[in-house]
Amino acid sequence: MRLDRHLRAVGEALFVTFLWSTSWVLIKQGLQEIPALTFAGLRYTIATLALLPWLWKKRREVKTLTRRQWLELVALGLVFYALTQGGQFLTLQHLNAIPFSLILSFTPLLVAGIGTITLRERPTRTQWAGLGIALAGAALYFAPSDALRGAGIGFALAGMTLAANTASSLLGRAVNRRQTVSPWTVTTISMGIGGLCLLVSGTAVQGLPAISARGWGIILWLAVINTAAAFTLWNHTLRSLSATESSAINNTMLVQIAVLAWIFLGETLTVVEIVGLAAVACGTLLVQLRRNRDSGLVKLDANR
Helix, strand or coil, X not given: CHHHHHHHHHHHHHHHHHHHHHHHHHHHHHCCCCCHHHHHHXXXXXXHXXXXXXXXXXXXXXXXXXXXXXXXXXXXXXXXXXXXXXXXXXXXXXXXXXXXXXXXXXXXXXXXXHHXXXXXXXXXXXXXXXXXXXXXHHHHHHCCHHHHCCCCHHHHHHHXXXXXXXXXXXHHHHHXXXXXXXXXXXXXHHHHHHXXXXXXXXXXXXXXXXXXXXXXXXXXXXXXXXXXXXXXXXHHHCCCCCHHHHHHHHHCXXXXXXXXXXXHCCCCXXXXXXXXXXXXXXXXXXXXXXXXXXXXXXXXXXXX
């Protein structure tokens, strides 16, 4: 019975990562008619509305939040949603999905490196080996000149998004490490703040164009299914899966995004680039092994 429950949790987690991977394809398609910031704002604002019933169950906890906790949730909302998610939508306007997902997959490496200094977590030999494998894989992927297609502003935005995602991972860890506020409260409030900020700034700067039925379908699917429902199911799987298992499953997104981008967006891969992507995926997993064994915290990831 326990084995069946565990296997079901693995299947559910893989299904969630598949949903999150399809987000990249849907975002690229939606950007053809919806401005990036407005698009992101609509997605996360609607997703927040879908999560409000769970927040209502935590209303007593919300009433007891201190000023410091509110400031932390506001900061997390601005960094993880307004900057990181807004950056993801903007980057996908100028860069193909595959190289961007590869760049973003370096978040755990940066978090581990910064954690060595700020949290005094000394990397193990396995983690150093993982770092070397990931860097070698990235070098292998970007070595061919055609891998740099969409360069310039796209790579600049990808770098900004990577930095914001790294900062949000560290901030999210600091917020959740004390375990004084439930993950549902942290997620819903921070998402609401970040989503509203994106929506207001997006409509002010880019406007709200006439959106087709197809466009609204993409927005609602991303908000309700790929965000609210997927996050709910992911949290359910964490009852049965260890942090290391969840991290390993989450790492499959790099490969899933590459396959989906090839099928639906026409982004091709050479054999060398495939080997490079696989090396990055394996390397980042090795880096996360000890960190995830030591911490059962909710993981923030822009890929979602």
